[in-house]
Amino acid sequence: MKKTPLYEKHLALNAKIIDFGGWAMPVQYTGVIEEHNATRNAVSVFDICHMGEIEVRGPQALELLQFALTRDLAGQKTGRVRLALLLNDHGGIIDDLTVYKMASDRYILVTNAARRESDYHRLQSIRADKKFDCKIEDISDKIGKVDLQGPRAQELLRLLTDTDLDSLGFYFFCETKVAKAEAILSRSGYTGEDGFEIYAPADKIGLIWDELTSAGVGFGLKPAGLGARDTLRLECALMLNGQDMTEETSPLEVTYGWLVDWGKDFAGKDAAEAVRDRGIDKKLVGFEMTGRGIARHGYHVFKGERQAGIVTSGTFSPTLNRAIGLAFVDISCAAAGTELSIIIRDRQASAKVVKLPFYKREKP
Amino acid sequence: MSKPNPQDRFYSKDHEWIKDDGGGTAFIGITDHAQELLTDIVFVELPPIGKKVAAGGTLAVVESVKSVSDVYAPVGCEVIEVNTELENAPELINADAFGTGWIAKVRPDDAAQIKALMSSADYDSLIREEKQ
Helix, strand or coil: CEECCCHHHHHHCCCEEEEECCEEEEEECCCHHHHHHHHHHCCEEEECCCCEEEEEECCCHHHHHHHHECCCCCCCCCCEEEEEEEECCCCCEEEEEEEEEEECCEEEEEECHHHHHHHHHHHHHHHHHHCCCCEEEECHHHEEEEEEECCCHHHHHHHHCCCCHHHCCCCEEEEEEECCEEEEEECCCCCCCCEEEEEEECCCHHHHHHHHHHHCHHHCCEECCHHHHHHHHHHCCCCCECCCECCCCCHHHCCCHHHCCCCCCCCCHHHHHHHHHHCCCEEEEEEEECCCCCCCCCCEEEECCEEEEEEEEEEEECCCCEEEEEEEEEHHHCCCCCEEEEEECCEEEEEEEECCCCCCCCCC | CCCCCCCCCEECCCCEEEEECCCCCEEEEECHHHHHHHCCEEEEECCCCCCEECCCCEEEEEEECCCEEEEECCCCEEEEEECCHHHHCCCHHHHCCCCCCCCEEEEECCHHHHHHCECHHHHHHHHHHHHC
């Protein structure tokens, strides 16, 4: 298994390590619920070094991304982050990634860990095909990343950087120093709380981790693992690539229609348009269990006697104290309020389609 | 640190305990070591009363936030009572695995089979080996 630069720190903290797509990652340190609650109520830090970073630079960097990605990036300013999709020729989602505009001719794409190679090859093939004048480089191994998430994230981070954090809005980033190391600091995350994603050279990320965890003691900071990351993202209905969507999934079937800008040309557009014009026959919806049990990934969903879909993500929600999940269901069953049943082991448990997200933080 | 494994009962290698209550019935639960590995138990699927389970068969299911784990019957038995407290308070297993976190009361097919399981001392050594 591949190890992140923070691996030894996880061992020292007695983390439970799992294989996450070929990476040895901490799933939990002291307990998922404790780490989850620390993120909702105080602050937590996550090792996200496994995610990929691809740099695109050169005179036609923007032209390449405009054609490769579904989102119209023409209006994106330096210092802004955009979420976008990379589609295959069948209109299926290769990756949902974030685009950092570093300069007018330089971008960094932050990819899902397991999608890094696919993204790189897709971008290279588009570049070669269209003869765009730019360079594409996978810089993932040079970059480490930690996420600092929670209502007290800013208070804590203020101790380690001179940047004026008040003026850094959601989905804005800056190049600055964190704990004296060169870093990209972005106000964003995957937990539904206020917080930051911090990128730094791989050999400096350990220092940042140490400074955050020691300065964090007084703020109730906990290191948090992938277990809490999963419950936190699911409560906010943030999808997980490879689980809630695959390369077979159209953006319109999940909650990503808003990321497709139909007014421009992009790779996979013909197929995506065909789906749009034909209409979708299944849709990703949120559900909560009204009967006993926790629905998990892969469990079957029924409407009466008829199979109506499959659970893509399911868990016990620590914030809401009930079982929730996402499922792909027939479009006829997608309306909020629809009563369904889910097969848990050998019995049917009742569930209900609900509006997303399950949880939304109250903004101050 | 796990709580000590009580000497008044027997243990399986799958981390269940079974305690003969002397009246032809026995209580079954999972060990404190097992709950420590699972952490945060959030759901327990209890068996129906009257269910007959072979030795090593699935008696119940405990779920943490991330995991689903079977609880096996250490001996062949019939379920005569379940701990319904766990339906609303599955965390009782985390808090008191050897006591109020018991899972089922059963009638063993052959009570003598219980003594063929591991003693607390044997189980102590098993955990020590696992931790190494």
